[in-house]
Amino acid sequence: MDTGLLLLRLLIGGLLAAHGAQKLFGWFSGHGLTGTADFLESLGWRPGRTFAILLGGAEVAGGVALAMGAATPVAAGVVIAVLANAAWVVHRPNGLWNTAGGYEYPLVLAGAALVLALSGPGRFSIDHLAGWQLPSLAAAGVAIGVGMIGWLAGNTARDAGSISLFDRWIRPST
DSSP states (O other): OHHHHHHHHHHHHHHHHHHHHHHHHOOTTOOHHHHHHHHHHHTTOSSHHHHHHHHHHHHHHHHHHHHHTSSHHHHHHHHHHHHHHHIIIIIGGGOSOGGGTOSHHHHHHHHHHHHHHHHOOOSSSHHHHHTOOOOHHHHHHHHHHHHHHHHHHHHHHHHHTOOHHHHHHHSOOO
């Protein structure tokens, strides 16, 4: 079982971290910050560069932490938040099925992250080495709570059309 959890963590976490690297650095045939910023602005997240950094950073950090089994319920929650925003804004208008650009794939990945929070990361993890594991329902609650907060924050910021305070932190005025 521990080997299966390790493989699942490496797959889900690794793919999400690579997806974030596409956004931040243009690696793996990604669009980098400029392309990601333009896309996010077209979806209503402004300023796009700030959101590209936040989104790419969340994908990299959440993916790496999940892959390593570090703070697994929180990492799973970050993954759920990112995927919930993608599913809601980008894929929901296309229905469920991935073949039509729907939210099937983000839903599967978010579900896998929740399963990892529920089951725990297994013996081959930072959490196990540190002796840190929440009971299953508490871990799932943390993951769902972090995911919901992230989803609500993303949608609220999108609806507001601006997060100039965050933009000032990332790009201070001269």
